[in-house]
Amino acid sequence: MPSGGRHVTMLTEGTYPHVHGGVSTWCDQLVRGMPEVDFNIVALTGTGREPVTWELPPNVYRHWAFPLWGPVPGRRWPLRGRERRRLIEVYERFLLSVLDPSAGCDFGEGLDELAEFARAGRLSAAMRSESVLRTLTCIWTMPHLEISASQPTVHDALTATDLLEHALRPLAARIPDDSIAHAVSAGLATLPALAAQRFEGVPFLLTEHGIYLRERYLGYRVAAQRAPVKALMLGFYRELNSLGYRRADLITPCNQYNRRWEERGGAPSGRIRTVYNGVDPHAFPQAGPEPDVPTISWAGRIDPIKDLETLIRAYAIVRAELPAVRLRLFGGVPAGGEAYRTVLEKLAADLGVMDGIAWEGRVSDVARAYASGSVVLLSSISEGFPFSLIEAMSCGRATVSTDVGGVREAVGDTGLVVPPREPAVMAEATLGLLRDEARRAELGRLARQRVIDRFTLRRSVDGFRRIYRELAGLPEHPDSRVVTGALSDPWQQGHTAERALG
Known part of the structure; x- marks a missing residue:
């Protein structure tokens, strides 16, 4: 467990530590580059049974594979009476915030209320009810919505509700209230961070590598679902993306291109700080002679x-x-x-x-x-x-x-x-x-x-070390040449040790 004070909960989706790739490499670099920081990894996965493909260093004190699919989590008995009516009212406003901007419903408020049900273990089972399905069908058939012209079917409603139920599951993932929530992508990985920020005041840091929303649009271009299903899910991702941008305490894109997307998506420019990815030039040295064959x-x-x-x-x-x-x-x-x-x-x-x-x-x-x-x-x-x-x-x-x-x-x-x-x-x-x-x-x-x-690794890791200290409420480390062993602050020790290794 952490030795005290703020530590970091890293939130991933489909990457570290279960999959190799660029984002996973970045996560591993960050964790290993700050041995003085305690990390809790919450990894959104498919089934929760995916093998860990990275060797986790000692400063990862906990790893939790949170499945998006598989059996319905939480309590199985149905909601009744006042509780059931409240869920339907909340869910209706939530759907309207996604599908009908003229309704004046707030997506963030709806998500916060759904998070309360999810944290009580009641949301997933409740979304499998007939009344929830009927709520979506009624909204879809409202004459002033373009979706009604696509003539949504019951099968469309079943498909869309199922996809949305799985997408909302991370709202139930609780993270320590004395940590910094660091989502390493937009989208579903931000759901536990948004809930922890709302209910426990946990600082929320968002890092985006690829543009999550753009990749959802690319993916749904070739998806098998019909237009009503795509409209709902893309609307959900669009609103979630914008909410994450607006609520994050700090956003750290890895390039200026991402920053422009984030600003257009509603992120306040004063809360965006670009930190480029980095590599160790010693690990990737000059390659030398080219191969004999082109x-x-x-x-x-x-x-x-x-x-x-x-x-x-x-x-x-x-x-x-x-x-x-x-x-x-x-x-x-x-x-x-x-x-x-x-x-x-x-x-x-x-x-x-x-x-x-x-x-x-x-x-x-x-x-x-x-x-x-x-x-x-x-x-x-x-x-x-x-x-x-x-x-x-x-x-x-x-x-x-x-x-x-x-x-x-x-x-x-x-x-x-x-x-x-x-x-x-x-x-x-x-x-x-x-x-x-x-x-x-x-x-x-x-x-x-x-x-x-x-674009060195040291520059990149140092950037996040300063950001973690800032969000943890710790003073910025003075740029001094104090001997590592004489330092009492573990964050400071790691910073100086890395500088000494150069």
């Missing part, structure tokens, strides 16, 4: 948001010009992602380039993945401030990346940036670099220097 390398998670179809199509165009070029893909397939890997393999076979692609899987020495390429590519359709990019830059490799999120901020003038989902443009940029050894070398040199100057 090679494109990529590292990441085999996931649709990484848009590896564009990467493979670009590779096919490059290979038509330079038949010797090879593509090496380093990265694991997340649980449930096997179908996407099959899609990619079929695409490569259809394009006749399967024999030039090496599927390397996840590797422990990621620096070797970047070193194995002449050029490193990133083809994502959504990113925050991607680790794979600044890691490759630290290794001194020239990069071609899609213009999403904070990519342009990371690269500056040390790499090439192209529009997303345009394989021909990506191929042209890649060919230009593969044909110009001197330019590759110069861009690689500049890229590594940019990381050293701006």
Whole structure:
């Protein structure tokens, strides 16, 4: 347990410590970078049975996998009488706040009232009742709402209610009232923080990597649900996103691109502080000589948001010009992602380039993945401030990346940036670099220097150490050269120790 005073509850969704990837890497860096801080990890997962894939350091005093799916949690007996009527009234106002702006209902107030039911263990079971289903159906059929023209069905109402019930489950996740609630994404991870802030006055810190709401819109474009279901769920995520922005005590985007989204979403500019992701240049050293065969390398998670179809199509165009070029893909397939890997393999076979692609899987020495390429590519359709990019830059490799999120901020003038989902443009940029050894070398040199100057791990962790102290009500640590062993404040000890290690 914590030794006293404020500590940190880190709230994650589908990432650390159950999944590898950029956000998980960032979480692990933060936890390990501050051994003097006690961390409680509340991880929103699918079933709660997902294995822990990261070795948790000693300062993680508790880890709780909170399942979004599985059996209905809480008390099973139905609400009755006055309690039932109150829930229906609250739920009706909550739905109107999402679906009908003209109704004048406040989303935040509705969410707070639903949180009371969730914390009492009554919400999930109650949302399975016929009266709750009927409430949604009645609102959907109001003539002045566009949704009514889509003729919502009972099946739509069942689907939407089920999705919403699962999405609201994190309201029941209680966190210590003497902690700082640090949600490392917007959306569902903010629900326990919003409730703890409302009921116990817990400070709420929000860090956003990819833009959560934008990624929900991208995901629902290809979702199987009908329009009424999508309208409800996207409306819910939109209102939740905006509420998180407005209520957070401090928002720490990892780039200026995210900051602009957050300001448009209602975040007060005075409560936003950009803290860039960082890497350790010693862990990602200068890569050295390029491979003998011209090679494109990529590292990441085999996931649709990484848009590896564009990467493979670009590779096919490059290979038509330079038949010797090879593509090496380093990265694991997340649980449930096997179908996407099959899609990619079929695409490569259809394009006749399967024999030039090496599927390397996840590797422990990621620096070797970047070193194995002449050029490193990133083809994502959504990113925050991607680790794979600044890691490759630290290794001194020239990069071609899609213009999403904070990519342009990371690269500056040390790499090439192209529009997303345009394989021909990506191929042209890649060919230009593969044909110009001197330019590759110069861009690689500049890229590594940019990381050293701006995006080191020490700079990033120090930024959050100061923020934690601020939210905990502790005075800012003076920049002194006091010997670590002479310090009585554990937060101060870690700060000075890290500076000494440099």
